[in-house]
Amino acid sequence: MTKSLKVLVSSNDFPESGMHVLKEHFTVLQSRYINFGEEGLTKNREELLNLIPGCSALVWVSHHPITKELLDRAGPQLKIVSTVSAGYNHCNVPELKARGIKLSNTPNVLSAAVAEIAVALMLGTARRFTENLDQVRRGEWEIGFQKVLGQDIAGSTVGIVGFGGIGQAVVKRLHGFEVGKFLYTGHREKPEAKDLGAEFVNLDTLLTRSDFLVLAVPLTDETRLIINKTTLAKMKKNAILINVGRGELVDQDALYDALKNKDIYAAGLDVTSPEPLPKDHKLLTLPNIFILPHIGSATVGTRDSMAVLAAKNVVNALNGKPLLTPVLE
Ligand SMILES: O=C(O)C(=O)CO
Numbered sequence: 001m002t003k004s005l006k007v008l009v010s011s012n013d014f015p016e017s018g019m020h021v022l023k024e025h026f027t028v029l030q031s032r033y034i035n036f037g038e039e040g041l042t043k044n045r046e047e048l049l050n051l052i053p054g055c056s057a058l059v060w061v062s063h064h065p066i067t068k069e070l071l072d073r074a075g076p077q078l079k080i081v082s083t084v085s086a087g088y089n090h091c092n093v094p095e096l097k098a099r100g101i102k103l104s105n106t107p108n109v110l111s112a113a114v115a116e117i118a119v120a121l122m123l124g125t126a127r128r129f130t131e132n133l134d135q136v137r138r139g140e141w142e143i144g145f146q147k148v149l150g151q152d153i154a155g156s157t158v159g160i161v162g163f164g165g166i167g168q169a170v171v172k173r174l175h176g177f178e179v180g181k182f183l184y185t186g187h188r189e190k191p192e193a194k195d196l197g198a199e200f201v202n203l204d205t206l207l208t209r210s211d212f213l214v215l216a217v218p219l220t221d222e223t224r225l226i227i228n229k230t231t232l233a234k235m236k237k238n239a240i241l242i243n244v245g246r247g248e249l250v251d252q253d254a255l256y257d258a259l260k261n262k263d264i265y266a267a268g269l270d271v272t273s274p275e276p277l278p279k280d281h282k283l284l285t286l287p288n289i290f291i292l293p294h295i296g297s298a299t300v301g302t303r304d305s306m307a308v309l310a311a312k313n314v315v316n317a318l319n320g321k322p323l324l325t326p327v328l329e
Contacts, residue, residue: 003025007058066091122212237263241266
């Protein structure tokens, strides 16, 4: 079989499982560079601009923006962009739409892994891991009966912003924690919520009642800076903010002030703006914050599943079949 169609993979660290699917059907070109960090913005840009002319599909392995420049260089035969992520805020949707290019993402397969990180952040913030780890590193344990006390998840009210796959997976994982009440907010009530024991409320109610507030929504014009000075002021003093969505959901200056002034208790972030967060960023000076470097979906199994799904979307698109997980079709 001649593999006449060319597919470009944007990074050198796309899992072999996904490469295998692509190579069965297509001639696969792959960047020699990683599409993250400094290199992603420099060396990889040149590499992709050189490789993309004539490609029918682009597999996008990063959260860096897909530029008009790259799409221009591709040529009119580019049929699909397959982003290896659930979020697609970096994909330049209006530009793809205007050019009639399909877009797929990789939702659902990562919900369990991201939800695990949300729960880890809840535990890490409620039990003050940042301060406690610091004590261990310094060899100065404050082991008094009343020192460095945390908060209970048991009996608490957990509010979820965005009750899609990840939000629901968080609730499922927390069922063993004897949570007092689950609330969620979003565009509409979700049929799954009843079985999960979660109550639909508006954002204001969620803000004022939650002990833990978990952001599990995509970044859109509507959700950008959903947590800001005004919404933070509505939260409880003991509230803990968890973000596994995107850094831009949160006004980080307002969050810094709220944490510094103890207007809320703590924050646990798997996502920040920018990423990486500079090591001298003021958020990192706070004791009541626990930050991870965007590792929500970073397990071997989940990244394999994401890669295979992204590859299968390309196979379908280039064979005239419906996308498995379409964003734009
Ligand atoms: O897939 C995504 O969008 C993620 O951010 C995974 O952590």
